[in-house]
Amino acid sequence: MAIFKLRYLLIFILLALLVVVGVILMGFFTKKKEATEIIDSYIVEKGYENHIQEKEILYDWKQGTYYAKVIFEDEPENYYEIYLENNSNNVYVIGYNDQKGEEITNKKEGKYIDN
Numbered sequence: 001m002a003i004f005k006l007r008y009l010l011i012f013i014l015l016a017l018l019v020v021v022g023v024i025l026m027g028f029f030t031k032k033k034e035a036t037e038i039i040d041s042y043i044v045e046k047g048y049e050n051h052i053q054e055k056e057i058l059y060d061w062k063q064g065t066y067y068a069k070v071i072f073e074d075e076p077e078n079y080y081e082i083y084l085e086n087n088s089n090n091v092y093v094i095g096y097n098d099q100k101g102e103e104i105t106n107k108k109e110g111k112y113i114d115n
Contacts, residue, residue, distance in 0.1 A: 035084055
């Protein structure tokens with residue numbers, strides 16, 4: 001009789017763990033979807049959608065947020081990271097020169113950076 005109770009307890013714990021893991025994964029999926037929608041609307045608003053060579057949505061573990069890594073066709077030597085400001089729909093863009101390995105601070109070197 002005790003073996004049956006232990007078996008049911010084990011099944012209940014496994015099911016509870018499965019539900020908890022599912023909720024956590026769903027939270028990550030939802031945050032990624034929301035971040036992607038905000039970043040995509042920013043790209044469309046700026047008129048950049050036809051200039052993108054490559055776009056990838058990544059997760060920044062240090063900041064706890066999703067961001068887009070974008071390479072534009074007319075600047076293949078640069079890549080841009082498009083971030084969301086904390087708890088808002090505001091977007092900021094940081095550019096990097098892939099060959100030099102440094103941040104772009106001059107609009108002449110990277111026209112897609114924020115001022």
